[in-house]
Amino acid sequence: MTSETFSIDPQSAVGHVFPSQRAFVEPRRLKFFLETIGETNPVYHDTRAAREAGYRDIPIPPTYLFCLQSLDNPGPPAVLELLGVDIGRILHGEQKFAFHHPACVGDELVFTTRIRDISNKKGGALTMIAQAIRVDNGHDQHVADIVSTIVVRNPPHTAGATQ
Amino acid sequence: MNHCPAGPTSLTVGEIPVNRHFDPITRHELALYCGASGDHNPIHVDIDFARSSGFPDVFAHGMFIMARLGVALNEVFPPSSVREFGVRFTAITQVGAGITCQGRVTAIEIVDGEQRARLEMTARDQDGDIKLKGEAVVAFDPQGEQE
Numbered sequence: 001m002t003s004e005t006f007s008i009d010p011q012s013a014v015g016h017v018f019p020s021q022r023a024f025v026e027p028r029r030l031k032f033f034l035e036t037i038g039e040t041n042p043v044y045h046d047t048r049a050a051r052e053a054g055y056r057d058i059p060i061p062p063t064y065l066f067c068l069q070s071l072d073n074p075g076p077p078a079v080l081e082l083l084g085v086d087i088g089r090i091l092h093g094e095q096k097f098a099f100h101h102p103a104c105v106g107d108e109l110v111f112t113t114r115i116r117d118i119s120n121k122k123g124g125a126l127t128m129i130a131q132a133i134r135v136d137n138g139h140d141q142h143v144a145d146i147v148s149t150i151v152v153r154n155p156p157h158t159a160g161a162t163q
Numbered sequence: 164m165n166h167c168p169a170g171p172t173s174l175t176v177g178e179i180p181v182n183r184h185f186d187p188i189t190r191h192e193l194a195l196y197c198g199a200s201g202d203h204n205p206i207h208v209d210i211d212f213a214r215s216s217g218f219p220d221v222f223a224h225g226m227f228i229m230a231r232l233g234v235a236l237n238e239v240f241p242p243s244s245v246r247e248f249g250v251r252f253t254a255i256t257q258v259g260a261g262i263t264c265q266g267r268v269t270a271i272e273i274v275d276g277e278q279r280a281r282l283e284m285t286a287r288d289q290d291g292d293i294k295l296k297g298e299a300v301v302a303f304d305p306q307g308e309q310e
Contacts, residue, residue, distance in 0.1 A: 032199045033199040033200065036192065036195045036196050037199075037227070037231055038234055039233075041242075043241065053241065055243070061230065061233055061237065062236070062237070062242070063226055063230045064230075067199070067201050067202070067226070070200065071200070072201075074201070074203070076204075087204050087205075088206060088212065088215065088216035089216070090204075092224075092225040093251065093252060094250065095225070095249060095250055095252075096247070096248070097247065098247050099245060102242070
């Protein structure tokens with residue numbers, strides 16, 4: 001059933017750990033992101049305001065960890081390549097962050113991604129892929145745990161898709 | 164508690180401390196978000212690709228809406244107070260959607276010696292349709308001071 005929609009049996013990929021990825025919190029790139037999302041809070045823009053609030057440097061907004069991994073590791077997410085899924089078939093299903101230590105401008109972060117769970121929904125029309133991502137910084141701190149779930153839209157069985 | 168420099172010092176279950184409306188989403192913003200976020204999936208910026216993937220038009224990155232939900236959250240709760248933040252993307256957000264971001268207190272609890280609030284977070288469009296729904300956990304005594 002899955003041979004038409006994935007290049008390997010998805011269940012065989014559960015537990016797979018991808019090679020760690022690094023990302024750098026670059027200040028001008030962060031500023032572009034802040035302007036794009038309409039974030040004007042001084043703590044994100046002014047080093048002095050950030051230090052007065054107790055940070056080492058300007059912190060990143062809560063969802064930016066997700067972006068950093070993509071920014072410094074361009075191309076489609078590795079999981080799509082592993083499973084043979086075209087990017088046009090995916091939607092974002094869920095995104096969760098648990099924060100343990102702040103990430104700040106100048107930090108070099110390490111992302112370790114593991115496929116946590118893969119399950120079908122709607123009679124196999126959709127496949128949910130949940131990845132658990134651990135983020136550490138260069139100060140021996142566990143920065144965050146992320147769970148990111150993508151939804152793969154599978155071609156209808158009646159179409160006899162070959163791709 | 165009186166040294167809490169930002170953010171509410173008291174909250175009650177049921178109140179909606181997070182409440183912010185954003186102007187309708189433009190195609191230009193989606194192009195900027197594509198570059199700023201590193202999410203280069205063409206489905207959000209290239210109408211030809213979106214159509215070939217079975218959609219009538221491009222649509223917003225879910226994470227763009229979640230980022231705005233985060234802006235609304237941080238307007239009330241400082242970044243250092245956010246312990247957890249998660250959402251389900253319940254529906255696609257179309258170009259032109261005017262999004263209202265809200266956070267409603269569902270519980271007050273003490274965890275690891277600090278007072279925390281659970282907020283039900285939602286992003287709705289101008290018709291009231293829920294696009295994102297989830298939860299944020301915030302400390303509202305971030306210094307963890309004892310009484």
